[in-house]
Amino acid sequence: xxxxxxxxxxxxxxxxxxxLLTFVRLMRGPTLPDRAAALDLMSALxxxxxxxxxxxxxxxxxxxxxxxLALVSFxxxxxxxxxxxxxx
Amino acid sequence: MRDxxxxxxMIVGAVFALIASIGMLRMPDLFLRMSSSTKxxxxxxxxxxxxxxxxxxxxxxxxxTMATLAFVLLTVPVAAHVLGRAGYRVxxxxxxxxxxxxxxxxxxxxxxxxxxxxDAEFEGM
Numbered sequence: 001x002x003x004x005x006x007x008x009x010x011x012x013x014x015x016x017x018x019x020l021l022t023f024v025r026l027m028r029g030p031t032l033p034d035r036a037a038a039l040d041l042m043s044a045l046x047x048x049x050x051x052x053x054x055x056x057x058x059x060x061x062x063x064x065x066x067x068x069l070a071l072v073s074f075x076x077x078x079x080x081x082x083x084x085x086x087x088x
Numbered sequence: 089m090r091d092x093x094x095x096x097x098m099i100v101g102a103v104f105a106l107i108a109s110i111g112m113l114r115m116p117d118l119f120l121r122m123s124s125s126t127k128x129x130x131x132x133x134x135x136x137x138x139x140x141x142x143x144x145x146x147x148x149x150x151x152x153t154m155a156t157l158a159f160v161l162l163t164v165p166v167a168a169h170v171l172g173r174a175g176y177r178v179x180x181x182x183x184x185x186x187x188x189x190x191x192x193x194x195x196x197x198x199x200x201x202x203x204x205x206x207d208a209e210f211e212g213m
Contacts, residue, residue, distance in 0.1 A: 011098050032178075033118050040168075044105075048136045051153070060144050067152065070160050073167075085178070087178075
């Protein structure tokens, strides 16, 4: 079992299940802050996805996407929080 | 040898990410959900990034992954704090098993915590 097999058959399915569970909270979650927290977790999981896929396909240039995703998810969460607070 | 270390780190990171999402699904209120999800997801993502650094082992990749890791470690707690503060101010319900709420006296007068208008307003979104 090579490393790319481990990434494709073990790690990526676990991350996919994690995204599904988070998506259930995103759909259900009673208030808007719950949904924003779920989206934040989903984008963090996306960073993990990108890094794992970079290992699986042996292409380190994919890691640039992880940097951009980290930047955008922080801005998105802070923007959501300010929006929630401003509405009251 | 490097592949084994990388695989082990990657699996550990995926397990932590899974734990974070289970906590996000099962915890009773917003603050506990954020507590479990931010801590475990930071650790999970960080471990996966370290695994990528170990696997590629080049200077450019290591510096990029370490920069991402430092950025994640800096921003995830800040984002969680801002979001938790906004949630408390809006009047998100605490779990009914909460034993202690030190902020009630400080933020209390500004918002009416009995007022469920906020919840009703956000319910349909």
